[in-house]
Amino acid sequence: MITKRQLRTLLPAFMAPAIPYGGQACIEGVMMKGLKHAALAVRRSDGRIEVIHREVVSRFPALTRMPFVRGFFILWDMMTLGTWALKESSRRFEEDVIAAEAEAKGEQPVTPAAEEDRKSNSGLILELITMALGFMIAIFIFKVLPAIAATYTFEWIGWGSLKSMENPTMLHQFIANLVEGLVKMGIFVAYISLVARFKEIRRVFEYHGAEHIVINAYEDDMNNQKMEFIQSHSVAHPRCGTSFIVILILVGVILYTLLDYLFVQNGAAINSVLPEWWLNGKLGPAVHDNIPGWWIRWPLRILAIPLLAGISYEFIRAAFRYYGNPLLRPLLRFGMLFQALTTRRPSDEQVEVSLASFNRVRYLTEDIPEPEIRQPASSASS
Numbered sequence: 001m002i003t004k005r006q007l008r009t010l011l012p013a014f015m016a017p018a019i020p021y022g023g024q025a026c027i028e029g030v031m032m033k034g035l036k037h038a039a040l041a042v043r044r045s046d047g048r049i050e051v052i053h054r055e056v057v058s059r060f061p062a063l064t065r066m067p068f069v070r071g072f073f074i075l076w077d078m079m080t081l082g083t084w085a086l087k088e089s090s091r092r093f094e095e096d097v098i099a100a101e102a103e104a105k106g107e108q109p110v111t112p113a114a115e116e117d118r119k120s121n122s123g124l125i126l127e128l129i130t131m132a133l134g135f136m137i138a139i140f141i142f143k144v145l146p147a148i149a150a151t152y153t154f155e156w157i158g159w160g161s162l163k164s165m166e167n168p169t170m171l172h173q174f175i176a177n178l179v180e181g182l183v184k185m186g187i188f189v190a191y192i193s194l195v196a197r198f199k200e201i202r203r204v205f206e207y208h209g210a211e212h213i214v215i216n217a218y219e220d221d222m223n224n225q226k227m228e229f230i231q232s233h234s235v236a237h238p239r240c241g242t243s244f245i246v247i248l249i250l251v252g253v254i255l256y257t258l259l260d261y262l263f264v265q266n267g268a269a270i271n272s273v274l275p276e277w278w279l280n281g282k283l284g285p286a287v288h289d290n291i292p293g294w295w296i297r298w299p300l301r302i303l304a305i306p307l308l309a310g311i312s313y314e315f316i317r318a319a320f321r322y323y324g325n326p327l328l329r330p331l332l333r334f335g336m337l338f339q340a341l342t343t344r345r346p347s348d349e350q351v352e353v354s355l356a357s358f359n360r361v362r363y364l365t366e367d368i369p370e371p372e373i374r375q376p377a378s379s380a381s382s
Contacts, residue, residue: 019365021215021358022239024082025208027093027200030354031085032211033078034365040085041357043349045096047376049356052088053364056081071313072306078241141187143301146180153179174257181253188245192341202344209235210346210354212339218358225355225371227348235343238320242342243335248312250331255308259300 023032029042039053058064059080060073102108154176195201216233217224224230319328346354356373363370 020239021218021361021365022078023211023215023354023357024078024085024241025204025211026085026089027204028207028353029085029089029092030207030211030214030357031082031089032354032357032361033081034361037361037364038081038085039357039360039364040088041353041360042089042092043353044092045100049353049373049375050092051356051360051373053360054084068307068310068314071310074313075309142184143298145187146183149183150176150179170257170261173260174253177253177256177260180256181249184249184252185246188249189338189341196341205342206344206346206350207354209343210350212237212240212343213346214351214354214358218362225359227351230351230355231348235345236336236339238323238332238336239316240336240339240342242339243332244312244316246335246338247316247331248308251312251315252308255304255311256301259304260297263296263300 019035021032021034023030025031026040026042029040031038031040033056036056037053038056039051041049041051044050056077058073058077060076063073064070064077196205212235213230213233216237217230220233221229316332319325319332323329323332352374359371359373362368
């Protein structure tokens with residue numbers, strides 16, 4: 001829960017900083033992103049902080065500037081950057097684990113080969129199969145299960161099902177999608193609560209908190225990097241990806257309601273987008289009722305994912321810019337409440353890692369001197 005004092009420290013973050021820095025928690029590290037550069041800082045097993053950086057180049061530069069289109073492609077770019085950060089941090093973590101095991105056995109540590117060199121063809125096939133299975137499981141959990149829950153909810157309250165209704169209204173569609181949205185949110189909360197029981201995940205959540213409080217402190221006073229000042233800030237931040245996921249679910253309720261009503265239940269709407277030769281009955285059914293609803297509903301929802309991401313991104317952007325608006329502020333704060341699941345209060349050592357990453361990307365972005373990273377005495381002398 002965000003206290004009143006912490007909320008006051010968050011207010012500068014809602015005032016649209018000139019450079020909207022962002023980031024991501026990694027394995028024993030933090031990735032920070034500026035306008036054209038990203039930096040990754042990782043705490044190694046010997047206590048030293050290693051910092052690397054890279055240039056950030058969008059694969060879709062023109063599309064990332066188009067309102068209601070840019071959201072999906074910005075999200076794609078962030079996922080690509082996040083994958084890089086996770087791979088780099090996990091590789092260093094693996095190196096430290098191997099070195100520790102070798103030292104315990106009195107052997108010479110062997111540095112793991114680069115990912116590309118040590119992957120065989122069978123390994124690539126196995127990875128693709130694993131990714132495909134993971135995607136199908138995600139579709140089942142976050143798409144199929146909520147839809148089944150909505151169906152049983154209608155039967156439980158005595159409405160039967162949408163399919164059995166002669167003339168389902170938009171209200172019926174809204175209730176069905178609202179139930180699906182609530183189930184998705186419940187699954188999301190349950191999943192995060194479950195994985196948070198693992199020590200390694202809790203460490204990632206602590207680094208997530210470290211990322212937030214460093215950015216909050218910068219947006220409060222960009223020149224104050226005292227640990228006490230930084231630690232006084234909230235671990236919640238309005239531009240967090242957790243808030244985006246929650247807003248994505250809420251916007252999905254409204255968007256899917258409109259799509260279901262227009263294209264699944266309303267024959268005139270679906271017929272308006274079908275080609276003339278189809279309507280003439282030459283190569284397919286001329287009447288919407290002959291097409292099973294799920295044939296339209298599920299492909300339509302998959303095709304609507306870029307639109308959903310785009311609308312959600314614009315909403316977050318508007319709510320962030322016009323936080324004082326009484327209609328937008330409660331929804332943004334509602335999304336921030338869920339950050340209590342994905343963030344933890346970090347230690348000073350974790351904040352140092354986040355600060356090292358932030359200072360590197362700030363140096364690359366604002367062309368200011370990069371402060372020296374405080375390293376353990378043993379590392380500095382070696």
